[in-house]
Amino acid sequence: MPTHAPAFADVTASDSTLRRFLHGLPGVDAVGLEARAAALGTRSIKTTAKAYAIDLAISMIDLTTLEGADTPGKVRALAAKAVHPDPTDRTTPSTAAVCVYPDMAAIAKEALKGSGVKVASVATAFPAGRAALDVKLADVRDAVAAGADEIDMVIDRGAFLSGRYLKVYEEIRAVKEAAGAARLKVIFETGELSTYDNIRRASWIGMIAGADFIKTSTGKVAVNATPANTLLMLEAVRDFREQTGVQVGVKPAGGIRTSKDAIKFLVLVNETVGEDWLDNHWFRFGASSLLNDLLLQRQKLATGRYSGPDYVTVD
Template sequence: MTDLLDPHALAAETPPRREPPAPFRDVTRSGAAFRAFLHGLPGVDQVGAEARTAVLGTRSIKTTAKAWAIDTAIAMVDLTTLEGADTPGKVRSLAAKAKQPDPTDPATPQVAAVCVYGDLAGIAREALAGTGIHVAAVATAFPSGRASRAVKLADVQDAVANGADEIDMVIDRGAFLAGRYLDVYDEIAAVKEACGDAHLKVILETGELVTLDNVRRASWLAMLAGGDFIKTSTGKISPAATLPVCLVMLEAVRDFRAATGRQVGVKPAGGIRTTKDAIKHLVLINETVGPDWLSPDWFRFGASSLLNDLLLQRQKLRTGHYSGPDHVTVD
């Protein structure tokens, strides 16, 4: 048995650092090199980002384009419940809604995933069997991320064993803000390894990163470490998903694909509640990274109440009038 007090034994068991994709193989060779790379990324013009998203947010989408946008947004929803009072019954109810969002209209698209705590992933997997809807589970001591790496990895492995095929992890914001970028990188890489075949969404918790420059750095760090998606927020911190933050993250995945050939998804979460909010994000995607990302394979909305508004707006387009509040289920 390894002597846990022996640092040499611990060092011997530490796996080699995951190499970033070419042409960035050397940037993680040391903490100083990684810091130089991340701080050498182009700075973000916050005023410019806010102005651009404000202009794009005024785009008017009508008739058939609006109908397409609503259906596209529905198909991108990670229908989410992350409360301490969650029960197997609530998860089964959410799964039923995910499969058939509008029982009065079978043509309504299914959502992309149901997102739950890891201990309920098995309930969701059973309820969604055969549908193609993903089971996403939050892990790594969500939402704070305050736990040892061993505990975080056990959390991930437990969620995958329970049936999750997507893992939403939180980064160590304390380490990131303290400039310990390699620690954050190594932890994401270890979580990616623990995911096995499950996709990894890396939650940056942008509301705690303070600046858009930090959002860009954290986005690149997460992608270099192997994240399949970068996600704005846990939904537990305000501000959560904002259009300027999403713009910076979209620019990051665009530039990362241009440099490496690997495409990474984006998931805004927290505070996206209305059809107007969703459509603003779709316009932002189209104008920033193009139609390649207009798919649930590459863009998701982390939301609970958004789906209800999308369904009400879809019903209005289909019938010409708004339905009453009892047309949709209250989650």
């Protein structure tokens, strides 16, 4: 399957043609979008379906540490937890990836060797993205050289919000090329884009430019993933595949902390794009604390009682 849509060559020929296309997309009915997201969030998932959803959510987590105080020891411990989230129960699935800064990618790669868990690395001057393009591309190449299987880049929100859509598109294309075989997740920082119409436009820019995933947030601002903005992005990838045949993944990140939250997002996926996306190749959670609650809920389903907080490790 192709990783970008050459049919959009005319659309990306100039700033004016890209702007005309993006502003020609249907406007978002904010009230309707939020009402549908809220309604889907009331679905009740119980017993075997809940157990399935919990294991699926665990397998979709990009277990993340993105702090200035990160150390090799912390990354190795996180990698061990990603491979065996519950050491007392080896039937617990591994997470999808461990997400770290580029300077920790080699540590994560070594720790995850042979496990099947991917190394994801943020890049392009994460989280603000305020750097020259050559610096951003060097950041990407360093992460890939260190062993990153996936790159999580941030778009230039300043360029996007000032209407310089072609600059955003060209930067994504350049990062995609620099990433090589690594899968590319494009972060919009939806909390800074102000409107649902902007989120839809950013989604289409990312997909046209060759994103393998579109991602809500860095987790570093006040408003991160919400059911409504994730629903909007799911609708975008659905419409994009219908138009082009190209499937693009979605990654909500930031603020998803409980099993109840995660299951609500899985219902959104199932009801909006269907089973084709109910797999960690096409849907991820960007999270650090979510895994612990999923493990506690999983243990409750298995034993009928809740464990104390010391049942899970502190990340």
